[in-house]
Amino acid sequence: MATVLIVYAHQSTGSFNAAVRDVAIKELSEQGYRVVVSDLYAMNFKANATKDDIIGDLKNPDLFQYGEETMHAWNEGRLSDDIVAEQRKVKEAELVIFQFPLYWFSVPAIMKGWMDRVLTQGFAFSLKNMYDNGVFKNKKAILSFTTGATESMFRPNGINGDINVALWPLQNGTLHFCGFQVLAPQIFWSPAHCRSVDRIVMLEQWCARLQGLMAEKALTFARCEWFGLSFEQGFLLRPEVKEEQESNAYGITTGHHLGKLLPPDNQTKVQAT
Known part of the structure; x- marks a missing residue:
C-alpha cells in the first residue's frame, strides 16, 4: 500500500x-x-x-x-x-x-x-x-x-x-x-x-x-547539469547555458532570474513547455 x-x-x-x-x-x-x-x-x-x-x-x-x-x-x-x-x-x-x-x-x-x-x-x-x-x-x-x-x-x-x-x-x-x-x-x-x-x-x-x-x-527548476558542480567551478551557471538564455525575456526561475523579469507564477503554477 x-x-x-x-x-x-x-x-x-x-x-x-x-x-x-x-x-x-x-x-x-x-x-x-x-x-x-x-x-x-x-x-x-x-x-x-x-x-x-x-x-x-x-x-x-x-x-x-x-x-x-x-x-x-x-x-x-x-x-x-x-x-x-x-x-x-x-x-x-x-x-x-x-x-x-x-x-x-x-x-x-x-x-x-x-x-x-x-x-x-x-x-x-x-x-x-x-x-x-x-x-x-x-x-x-x-x-x-x-x-x-x-x-x-x-x-x-x-x-x-x-x-x-x-x-x-x-x-x-x-x-x-x-x-x-x-x-x-x-x-x-x-x-x-x-x-x-x-x-x-x-x-x-x-x-x-x-x-x-x-x-x-x-514545478520546474533549473537542472543541476546546467551548473559547474564543484567548488572550483563555483557551482555557477555554465557559460554556454547562460548564453542560451540571453534571448529569453524572462529568467530561468524565480531564483535564477539572471537580472531579467521573473517568470510569472514560477513557484505556484506548472509552466507550459
Whole structure:
C-alpha cells in the first residue's frame, strides 16, 4: 500500500487547517493510500536542533556543528528516536504534504524544526545528491497552507509582494534541494476573513484536486547539469547555458532570474513547455 505522510502544524482541532487535513486523510484513504499524520503540536515535537539529537559521543565536542554531527550520527545509527521515527515515515512515503498556516512568510517554528532535524545530511541530501539528483527524486511533496492576507496582497504589485518570491526558499531551497518533485502549492487565501460558504468551496476544490494529485506534473527548476558542480567551478551557471538564455525575456526561475523579469507564477503554477 502506497503511503502519504502529512506533516501537520496547527494548535487547534477546530481550525481550517485541521479541516483541510481531514479532507486529505479521507480522500486519500478512499483512494487506497495509507495516510500517516505527524501532528507536530500534539506530538510536542522538539523544534530545537541540539546535541540531544545525537546519541553517544560527538566527533568534535570542542566545536559543535549540528549538520556534521547529525550526518555522522545518521551514518552510525545514533540519531534520537524521534528523528529516526520521522525519517522512517519520510522514507516510506510516496507523497509528503506539509499542512500549516503561513507564519511570517514561512512555516511555523515547529515545522521548521521538523525540517531542520529530520532532513539531515546523508538521509535527505549530499553535495552529490541534491536538487534534481536528490535523494528523494522519486517522491513528491506539496505545501498546503492558509494565509491571513488576501490573494491580492501577495501579487507582484500587492503590498506583501509576489508570493512566488516568498515560496522560493521553501520549495527550492528545502524540498527541491532534497530532490522532491515539488507540486504546485495549495494556497487557501485568508479563510478567516471568508464567508463559511467560501470555506466550504475551498475544501471541495482541495478534495477535487486530491483526486488527481498524484498525476500532476511538478514545478520546474533549473537542472543541476546546467551548473559547474564543484567548488572550483563555483557551482555557477555554465557559460554556454547562460548564453542560451540571453534571448529569453524572462529568467530561468524565480531564483535564477539572471537580472531579467521573473517568470510569472514560477513557484505556484506548472509552466507550459
